[in-house]
Amino acid sequence: MSNDTNLTENAADLATQARMLSDKAAEVAMQATQSVAHVGGDDFLVTGLTVFVLACFVGYYVVWRVTPALHSPLMAITNAISSVIIVGALIAAGPAGLTFSKFLGFLAVILASVNIFGGFIVTRRMLSMFKKKA
Amino acid sequence: METLAPIAYLVASVCFIMALRGLSHPQSAQQGLMYGIFGMGLAVLTTVLLPNVVAYGWIIAGVIIGGTIGTIIAMKIQMTALPQLVAAFHSLVGLAAVFVAAAAFTNPEAYHIGVAGNIKIASLIEMSLGVAIGAITFTGSIIAWGKLQGVITGKPLTFKGQHLLNAGLGILLVVLIFMLCTTQQPILFLFVILLALALGVLLILPIGGADMPVIVSMLNSYSGWAAAGIGFTLHNNLLIVTGALVGASGAILSYIMCKGMNRSFMNVILGGFGGEQAAGGAAASMGDRSAKIGSAEDAAYILKNAASVVIVPGYGMAVAQAQHALREAADVLKKEGVKVRYAIHPVAGRMPGHMNVLLAEANVPYDEVLELEDINRDFAMTDVVYVIGANDITNPSAKNDPTSPIYGMPVLDVEKAKTVLFVKRSMGSGYAGIDNPLFFADNTMMLLGDAKKMTEDIVKSLEH
Numbered sequence: 001m002s003n004d005t006n007l008t009e010n011a012a013d014l015a016t017q018a019r020m021l022s023d024k025a026a027e028v029a030m031q032a033t034q035s036v037a038h039v040g041g042d043d044f045l046v047t048g049l050t051v052f053v054l055a056c057f058v059g060y061y062v063v064w065r066v067t068p069a070l071h072s073p074l075m076a077i078t079n080a081i082s083s084v085i086i087v088g089a090l091i092a093a094g095p096a097g098l099t100f101s102k103f104l105g106f107l108a109v110i111l112a113s114v115n116i117f118g119g120f121i122v123t124r125r126m127l128s129m130f131k132k133k134a
Numbered sequence: 135m136e137t138l139a140p141i142a143y144l145v146a147s148v149c150f151i152m153a154l155r156g157l158s159h160p161q162s163a164q165q166g167l168m169y170g171i172f173g174m175g176l177a178v179l180t181t182v183l184l185p186n187v188v189a190y191g192w193i194i195a196g197v198i199i200g201g202t203i204g205t206i207i208a209m210k211i212q213m214t215a216l217p218q219l220v221a222a223f224h225s226l227v228g229l230a231a232v233f234v235a236a237a238a239f240t241n242p243e244a245y246h247i248g249v250a251g252n253i254k255i256a257s258l259i260e261m262s263l264g265v266a267i268g269a270i271t272f273t274g275s276i277i278a279w280g281k282l283q284g285v286i287t288g289k290p291l292t293f294k295g296q297h298l299l300n301a302g303l304g305i306l307l308v309v310l311i312f313m314l315c316t317t318q319q320p321i322l323f324l325f326v327i328l329l330a331l332a333l334g335v336l337l338i339l340p341i342g343g344a345d346m347p348v349i350v351s352m353l354n355s356y357s358g359w360a361a362a363g364i365g366f367t368l369h370n371n372l373l374i375v376t377g378a379l380v381g382a383s384g385a386i387l388s389y390i391m392c393k394g395m396n397r398s399f400m401n402v403i404l405g406g407f408g409g410e411q412a413a414g415g416a417a418a419s420m421g422d423r424s425a426k427i428g429s430a431e432d433a434a435y436i437l438k439n440a441a442s443v444v445i446v447p448g449y450g451m452a453v454a455q456a457q458h459a460l461r462e463a464a465d466v467l468k469k470e471g472v473k474v475r476y477a478i479h480p481v482a483g484r485m486p487g488h489m490n491v492l493l494a495e496a497n498v499p500y501d502e503v504l505e506l507e508d509i510n511r512d513f514a515m516t517d518v519v520y521v522i523g524a525n526d527i528t529n530p531s532a533k534n535d536p537t538s539p540i541y542g543m544p545v546l547d548v549e550k551a552k553t554v555l556f557v558k559r560s561m562g563s564g565y566a567g568i569d570n571p572l573f574f575a576d577n578t579m580m581l582l583g584d585a586k587k588m589t590e591d592i593v594k595s596l597e598h
Contacts (some may be wrong), residue, residue: 052366063379069505077153080174084376085360089230089233089234102192102237104236105233105237108234113198113199116200117205121208125209130163131499132499132500
């Protein structure tokens with residue numbers, strides 16, 4: 001009889017310990033993912049900076065090669081492509097439901113669209129006027 | 135889509151680089167534009183297909199509203215008003231950056247940068263920088279637009295302690311951003327926006343209308359940096375690359391414009407150039423010299439008997455809408471066997487390359503239009519120079535009068551030609567308010583009147 005009770009008690013004990021262990025494991029796993037996510041975030045800063053600095057160099061060399069006669073179209077087209085910020089606006093305006101941030105995103109989509117359409121069309125108008133001697 | 139998206143964004147980045155690359159020659163420019171449009175389409179489509187972007191109704195409505203407005207404006211705008219248009223467009227990029235940053239601040243979960251009230255520090259710094267640059271771009275561009283449009287006076291608006299105030303506000307902005315990053319208080323985010331908006335106004339107001347080409351280029355650059363800042367927040371390489379491209383482009387254009395005026399960038403930014411003092415001096419020195427004043431018939435006679443003519447257009451030509459009449463005159467002269475070319479100063483007009491566009495609009499072939507360094511040596515072998523709506527860029531005192539405010543600025547050596555015909559509304563000083571001794575030179579003939587009317591009269595006389 002007492003043997004049986006002992007066994008049940010032991011089993012219950014073991015079960016509690018197992019639960020605690022699994023809790024502990026989950027906690028560790030959580031910490032691990034958090035630290036990974038954290039490292040990932042820091043990593044992006046470095047990646048982003050790398051991309052940024054290299055792109056500045058690309059921009060520098062490409063823009064110096066632009067002929068001075070086309071500096072106005074250059075301004076118009078850079079204006080249009082800087083509206084690629086619409087990517088951020090779309091993510092903000094994207095979720096279902098109605099929130100403040102979604103409204104801001106919607107406004108930003110409108111503004112960026114004005115620029116994208118306006119910038120590209122005015123560039124096209126300018127470029128179509130440049131003709132060689134007949 | 136999640137894994138494909140970065141690849142699509144990379145392709146879009148390359149397209150944008152190709153778009154700028156195409157502008158190295160007018161012949162490849164159209165193709166470059168196509169790359170740009172394709173890249174933008176790809177970027178938008180990729181984003182819309184992301185799993186958490188589902189509110190298609192809102193997005194389509196936004197694109198249609200904005201797209202319609204943009205299309206109408208771009209179709210209707212006159213090429214003379216191009217600088218204002220670009221300034222206005224820059225302000226929109228700035229405001230869009232502010233909105234996107236504010237959206238990310240209020241709903242950071244959507245961008246995977248933490249939760250409201252506990253946003254990652256790095257993201258918060260990037261966000262604050264993006265929002266501050268965006269806000270400065272927004273109000274600064276509105277002021278630049280106002281000055282170019284003539285809504286706000288082109289005169290530099292200066293007051294005592296201005297630089298000290300701006301510097302103080304700049305420091306305050308940095309402090310606010312620091313506090314925002316440590317406390318995450320939404321009210322501080324609002325303060326950062328408001329302060330940056332005010333700073334944008336204060337930074338551009340003291341800068342004179344003549345310096346607007348530099349300012350428009352600088353704001354072009356800022357709009358790029360704002361986009362890059364937002365790109366860091368969103369962990370999006372496309373925005374970072376594009377922002378860097380645009381930022382570099384604007385910075386280079388500002389540098390070229392500054393060099394064209396022999397001014398340092400800081401000198402332009404600090405403002406106050408071309409104010410009262412210079413205008414006063416011009417009026418005083420006007421009385422004791424006399425200029426030769428001619429008529430349209432005289433000018434037509436001189437032009438007809440020349441072997442080579444160089445036309446020097448300035449912003450005044452654009453204001454008077456004289457470019458079409460000018461091209462007609464050039465056509466008649468070319469039929470008479472006269473060699474006609476155009477000389478463009480880097481800062482002629484109100485934005486980089488403005489004159490080239492206006493001449494192209496009047497069907498002037500681009501291979502007849504030459505830049506300063508390509509034509510300056512030819513003036514000594516030129517019979518007639520026809521200066522129309524330009525002034526300061528031909529001023530010889532930039533070369534020989536160390537007291538002149540524009541001393542050291544590269545100018546077109548028009549006075550070396552046999553005859554200079556100078557079309558001008560009156561004997562007043564130029565846009566920068568500086569006296570031009572060229573008016574009183576022995577080989578200069580002043581043609582007083584409206585640039586368009588004068589040129590049309592010359593065409594009439596030529597055809598007789």
